[in-house]
Amino acid sequence: MAYTNSVKVVEACRVAPHPTSPDSTALPTSLPLTFFDIRWLRFQPVQRLYFYQISTSFDTKLLFSKLKTSLSITLQHFLPLAGNLTWPQESPKPTLNYVEGDAVSLTVAETDADFYRLSSDNDFLEAQEYHPLVPQLPVSHEKAAIMALQVTIFPNKGFSIGTTMHHAVLDGKSSTTFVKSWAHICKHIGEGKGQVHLSSSVSLPDELRQFYDRRVVTDPAELGTLFVNQYLNLGGPNNRSLKIWETKVPPGSIRGTFKFTRKDIESLRQLMRTKAGEKKQEDVHVSTFTLACAYTWVCIVKAEEIKDETTRMVFMADCRPRLDPPLPTNYFGNCTAGCVPVVETKGLFGEDGLVVAVYAIREAIRKLEKGVLDGAENWVSRVVTVTSGRMISIAGSHRFRVYDTDFGWGRPKKVEIVSIDRNRAISFSDPKSDAGVVDVGLVLEKHHMEVFASLFYKDLKRNIC
Numbered sequence: 001m002a003y004t005n006s007v008k009v010v011e012a013c014r015v016a017p018h019p020t021s022p023d024s025t026a027l028p029t030s031l032p033l034t035f036f037d038i039r040w041l042r043f044q045p046v047q048r049l050y051f052y053q054i055s056t057s058f059d060t061k062l063l064f065s066k067l068k069t070s071l072s073i074t075l076q077h078f079l080p081l082a083g084n085l086t087w088p089q090e091s092p093k094p095t096l097n098y099v100e101g102d103a104v105s106l107t108v109a110e111t112d113a114d115f116y117r118l119s120s121d122n123d124f125l126e127a128q129e130y131h132p133l134v135p136q137l138p139v140s141h142e143k144a145a146i147m148a149l150q151v152t153i154f155p156n157k158g159f160s161i162g163t164t165m166h167h168a169v170l171d172g173k174s175s176t177t178f179v180k181s182w183a184h185i186c187k188h189i190g191e192g193k194g195q196v197h198l199s200s201s202v203s204l205p206d207e208l209r210q211f212y213d214r215r216v217v218t219d220p221a222e223l224g225t226l227f228v229n230q231y232l233n234l235g236g237p238n239n240r241s242l243k244i245w246e247t248k249v250p251p252g253s254i255r256g257t258f259k260f261t262r263k264d265i266e267s268l269r270q271l272m273r274t275k276a277g278e279k280k281q282e283d284v285h286v287s288t289f290t291l292a293c294a295y296t297w298v299c300i301v302k303a304e305e306i307k308d309e310t311t312r313m314v315f316m317a318d319c320r321p322r323l324d325p326p327l328p329t330n331y332f333g334n335c336t337a338g339c340v341p342v343v344e345t346k347g348l349f350g351e352d353g354l355v356v357a358v359y360a361i362r363e364a365i366r367k368l369e370k371g372v373l374d375g376a377e378n379w380v381s382r383v384v385t386v387t388s389g390r391m392i393s394i395a396g397s398h399r400f401r402v403y404d405t406d407f408g409w410g411r412p413k414k415v416e417i418v419s420i421d422r423n424r425a426i427s428f429s430d431p432k433s434d435a436g437v438v439d440v441g442l443v444l445e446k447h448h449m450e451v452f453a454s455l456f457y458k459d460l461k462r463n464i465c
């Protein structure tokens with residue numbers, strides 16, 4: 001059965017940062033892009049979708065009004081997000097500027113789609129079913145918006161918030177912090193007689209305040225210039241296009257969520273201890289991330305029957321605590337480096353598949369100790385050079401605590417990274433339930449998904465890969 005979720009746009013509005021705040025005058029209205037940002041210049045934006053269930057009937061108008069007003073107040077603290085990227089001829093690098101009058105596109109919509117099915121953890125969905133619930137980012141060759149938002153009402157059931165964020169301006173840590181800030185302000189904003197009070201000044205707690213000083217990112221190797229030149233010379237000289245590279249969802253793709261409970265992770269860890277003992281190797285702590293990532297990697301390779309001689313995966317490491325000196329944890333922007341474990345594919349099919357994957361991932365993380373910028377000169381060239389074979393990438397992190405994003409109507413029923421369907425990535429997120437530790441989202445062809453699901457649950461129970 002094909003599901004087509006129709007969404008009726010109620011209002012397409014533009015929300016500007018609220019003008020009066022003692023804080024906003026201190027915020028930068030333009031930000032230089034660092035090499036961490038430029039690297040992502042033409043990558044597809046990251047789209048997240050948050051579902052909120054409301055058990056009682058609710059006043060839709062008041063909900064929109066609260067969300068809009070709180071968004072405007074939140075943008076005071078995140079002025080660059082209301083701005084645009086441009087790349088004028090006279091500018092050596094693309095620039096990010098907010099000028100008065102700039103605003104964020106917010107689509108308000110309504111749908112009669114099945115809220116419970118879309119926000120369920122147990123159903124498989126067709127990959128495109130979420131698309132009508134997330135907005136497109138307005139991007140042309142000359143100008144790119146940084147963020148677009150969509151609120152969709154499911155009458156008498158709840159609502160969803162879809163976010164689309166430009167990857168060259170912010171990474172997952174900054175973008176999820178923005179949404180949490182919006183939620184915080186929305187939750188605490190004053191309300192009475194069905195009206196939202198704009199005057200109510202809600203401030204952000206310290207952990208949500210952003211650090212904007214770009215001078216802390218030094219670039220002695222001139223990686224920024226290198227990456228800019230690589231983009232400029234893509235497909236001809238002086239290519240200043242900001243258009244996002246198009247990627248399509250493979251037809252017939254299915255989306256599913258898989259959960260690692262605390263018990264699952266402990267069993268996998270115990271299995272690794274046993275294997276380390278057999279191999280007379282040191283028993284070191286294998287992290288939750290490494291175990292979940294390795295296990296998922298093995299199941300995908302088996303489900304897709306990947307035949308390439310070697311198989312790679314790529315995941316991002318947060319460089320804020322890893323730079324020397326470290327950056328503040330609330331540094332706004334991109335600050336990640338890629339880790340690329342590579343293994344012989346046949347190793348993943350063998351009896352010790354999990355061990356092979358764990359060692360490769362651990363080695364890739366260990367390499368960060370040599371310096372997170374080791375090999376950074378290849379970050380852009382590695383992507384623009386066409387490579388064959390399946391590359392599995394990870395989006396998000398189980399440390400972002402997206403399920404803490406409460407706009408005043410409770411914790412989300414479900415949070416998804418919609419955009420993983422275009423690059424066949426795996427999403428990581430914190431779990432919704434207390435028993436969980438990591439939720440993994442993925443999009444695979446239908447028959448691969450069926451095999452993956454059976455391997456995932458069967459092998460987890462048997463603790464064998």
Ligand SMILES: CC(C)(COP(=O)(O)OP(=O)(O)OC[C@H]1O[C@@H](n2cnc3c(N)ncnc32)[C@H](O)[C@@H]1OP(=O)(O)O)[C@@H](O)C(=O)NCCC(=O)NCCSC(=O)CC(=O)O
Nearest residue numbers: 046171172286287288289290316317318336394395396397
């Ligand atoms: C490189 C890593 C993935 C490696 O993760 P690991 O968990 O294996 O290793 P680690 O050194 O961080 O942690 C190892 C152990 O230290 C402890 N530990 C470390 N940090 C902790 C923290 N913040 N909270 C609690 N415990 C922590 C834990 O005991 C953990 O084991 P245990 O876990 O067993 O208790 C991670 O360090 C990292 O940088 N994650 C952030 C990745 C990121 O930002 N991704 C998003 C990219 S942007 C993107 O994709 C777009 C988007 O999202 O929008």
